[in-house]
Amino acid sequence: MSEIAIKVDHLTRVEGHGNIILNARDGIVEKVQWQVTEAPRMFESFVRGRHYHQVSHVMSRICGICSIGHALCSLKATEAAMGVTISDETELLRKVALHAENMQSHILHVGYLVAPDLFRKGSVFPLIETHPDAVLKIVSLHRLANQMSDLICGRTTHPITLMVGGFTKIPSEKELSTLRDRLVSVLPVCDEVNQLLMDNLHLLPDFTRETEYIGLTSDTEYALYDGVIGSTDTGTHAVADYESIANEYMVPYSTAKFAKHARESYMVGALARFNLNAANLTSGAKAWAQKFGLSPINCNPFMNNAVQLVEYYHSVEDSIRLLDAILDTDLKNETATYTVKAGRGVGAIEVPRGILFHDYTYDDQGFCTKANCIIPSNQNHKNINLDLEAFVPTLLDLEEKEIELNLEMLVRAYDPCISCSTHYLTVEFT
Amino acid sequence: MNQKRDELPQPPAIAVIALGNELMGDDGAGPAVLKALQRESLPPGVDVIDGGTGGMALLHVIKDYAHVIFIDCVDFGGIPGEVRVFLPEEVRSLRGIEYSLHQLDLMEVITLSQRIGEAPEIMQIIAVQPEKIEPATTVSERVSAAIPLVVEEILREISKITQ
Numbered sequence: 114m115s116e117i118a119i120k121v122d123h124l125t126r127v128e129g130h131g132n133i134i135l136n137a138r139d140g141i142v143e144k145v146q147w148q149v150t151e152a153p154r155m156f157e158s159f160v161r162g163r164h165y166h167q168v169s170h171v172m173s174r175i176c177g178i179c180s181i182g183h184a185l186c187s188l189k190a191t192e193a194a195m196g197v198t199i200s201d202e203t204e205l206l207r208k209v210a211l212h213a214e215n216m217q218s219h220i221l222h223v224g225y226l227v228a229p230d231l232f233r234k235g236s237v238f239p240l241i242e243t244h245p246d247a248v249l250k251i252v253s254l255h256r257l258a259n260q261m262s263d264l265i266c267g268r269t270t271h272p273i274t275l276m277v278g279g280f281t282k283i284p285s286e287k288e289l290s291t292l293r294d295r296l297v298s299v300l301p302v303c304d305e306v307n308q309l310l311m312d313n314l315h316l317l318p319d320f321t322r323e324t325e326y327i328g329l330t331s332d333t334e335y336a337l338y339d340g341v342i343g344s345t346d347t348g349t350h351a352v353a354d355y356e357s358i359a360n361e362y363m364v365p366y367s368t369a370k371f372a373k374h375a376r377e378s379y380m381v382g383a384l385a386r387f388n389l390n391a392a393n394l395t396s397g398a399k400a401w402a403q404k405f406g407l408s409p410i411n412c413n414p415f416m417n418n419a420v421q422l423v424e425y426y427h428s429v430e431d432s433i434r435l436l437d438a439i440l441d442t443d444l445k446n447e448t449a450t451y452t453v454k455a456g457r458g459v460g461a462i463e464v465p466r467g468i469l470f471h472d473y474t475y476d477d478q479g480f481c482t483k484a485n486c487i488i489p490s491n492q493n494h495k496n497i498n499l500d501l502e503a504f505v506p507t508l509l510d511l512e513e514k515e516i517e518l519n520l521e522m523l524v525r526a527y528d529p530c531i532s533c534s535t536h537y538l539t540v541e542f543t
Numbered sequence: 544m545n546q547k548r549d550e551l552p553q554p555p556a557i558a559v560i561a562l563g564n565e566l567m568g569d570d571g572a573g574p575a576v577l578k579a580l581q582r583e584s585l586p587p588g589v590d591v592i593d594g595g596t597g598g599m600a601l602l603h604v605i606k607d608y609a610h611v612i613f614i615d616c617v618d619f620g621g622i623p624g625e626v627r628v629f630l631p632e633e634v635r636s637l638r639g640i641e642y643s644l645h646q647l648d649l650m651e652v653i654t655l656s657q658r659i660g661e662a663p664e665i666m667q668i669i670a671v672q673p674e675k676i677e678p679a680t681t682v683s684e685r686v687s688a689a690i691p692l693v694v695e696e697i698l699r700e701i702s703k704i705t706q
Contacts, residue, residue: 177598221599238651241658249659256603269600 149369157484181214182464190471193458200447212428213261218465219421224251231313278449317415326385335393346375378495381467383420398427453479569673623674624685
């Protein structure tokens with residue numbers, strides 16, 4: 114009788130705390146589960162009673178990785194509630210800010226957290242010894258993305274320049290022009306990093322499972338900042354109908370909510386965006402998608418990692434286009450004028466891990482009376498569970514350690530962002 | 544809070560980087576020191592930086608400095624409120640090197656910085672032993688009493704470097 118019992122407590126190289134449970138006996142899977150064990154965050158309650166000016170700043174604290182996306186989604190919801198129309202310049206700059214965040218997050222995930230799997234190393238540290246040039250290039254791509262955030266948003270994390278109707282401060286023409294030139298110069302570095310990782314992508318399991326993919330979509334661009342809700346199963350839906358898309362529900366073994374739409378589960382994130390919007394990628398990003406062997410609809414969740422590299426490339430190229438458009442205008446900080454009024458607004462935006470919704474109701478003084486947020490990682494939990502169920506039977510002949518590694522890699526491929534906690538050191542003197 | 548480096552006369556480029564989460568009791572020791580430090584007059588060439596809860600972003604911050612002094616809440620097995628000054632090579636993290644984007648600890652950032660050849664010439668850690676790490680917006684009495692001692696240590700170290 115053979116028995117496999119795997120319990121990965123607090124999976125590493127993901128955000129926050131989640132466990133993987135697997136029990137199998139004589140080749141039969143008895144239990145496989147992705148458990149999220151974080152405490153609820155209560156952010157929707159935090160903003161009730163807050164003035165609309167404060168809401169995006171509070172909500173950006175939901176995440177230290179996607180803080181720009183949360184702030185932008187929050188601003189979009191507030192602006193929708195109050196009927197605020199932002200200028201073209203504001204929209205272009207916001208799109209650059211969102212690209213900066215996607216670049217930051219994607220290169221962190223693929224470069225520091227997934228690359229060790231591709232090179233069969235436990236972390237990025239042994240990778241420095243064997244592939245120092247690659248690590249330096251990854252660090253330089255990460256640094257550029259951070260500096261982009263600093264420039265547009267006032268700091269790397271938790272933006273301070275973004276506000277309802279526009280920006281408190283915008284960069285100078287010289288600063289934007291310098292950023293544009295740096296983005297152009299970094300494309301060859303992206304090529305080198307992509308090539309290096311592509312050479313090892315064959316180490317990712319060849320696993321596919323059909324599912325529904327959901328994300329923003331648009332006829333005119335690779336939808337990140339704006340669009341309608343798209344589903345590979347059911348077509349397009351209005352953003353205002355987001356609750357009937359996510360259909361959130363609770364399960365007894367997880368503190369996070371789960372979601373489902375046309376099937377038992379759906380996937381959001383880079384792979385979903387690619388499956389919905391690949392035709393609108395920039396030319397260089399399309400070329401990399403082709404080299405990675407990607408074409409929609411791709412149902413291998415491990416390829417989410419490859420799409421993140423494609424999206425980094427897209428964000429660089431599209432940021433150059435956006436900056437050209439901004440630099441072509443008479444650069445001035447155009448803040449929208451508006452009247453505070455009661456109302457409800459829904460914002461939707463693509464953050465690195467998928468589609469994000471914020472929904473607020475305000476009273477006539479501009480105080481928030483109700484809030485609802487649906488976060489990408491929650492929308493993926495059930496899909497991760499079903500992937501694990503389908504993946505495990507293909508692994509049972511492997512050593513237990515190898516099974517565990519494969520399961521960890523699968524969850525990590527989703528780049529789940531579970532939550533934050535405290536971080537203090539524990540050391541001993543040597 | 545941060546003075547602009549390019550407005551300063553001659554570096555030595557020194558950064559005092561305070562780390563910690565002020566919503567988690569004694570983990571807020573770093574931010575508490577930061578507030579106390581703002582009441583002090585520092586010599587030119589010193590940047591005081593709120594490093595938040597650390598993470599990979601620190602890698603890009605520290606590379607620009609010749610000398611970095613980290614202020615952090617560290618469990619080194621001491622008495623709550625005890626202050627220790629040490630160099631990275633004098634300790635090893637008991638967490639081991641396995642990280643997420645949020646949970647990268649200070650020792651890992653320092654190690655990565657050293658291994659890619661970007662580390663400041665000198666890095667020191669001024670550490671406060673915590674009593675309680677739990678949701679709270681104030682530090683414990685013993686850690687609070689240590690804050691002036693940490694500030695004294697920082698000023699002493701800065702004085703040594705700039706003399």
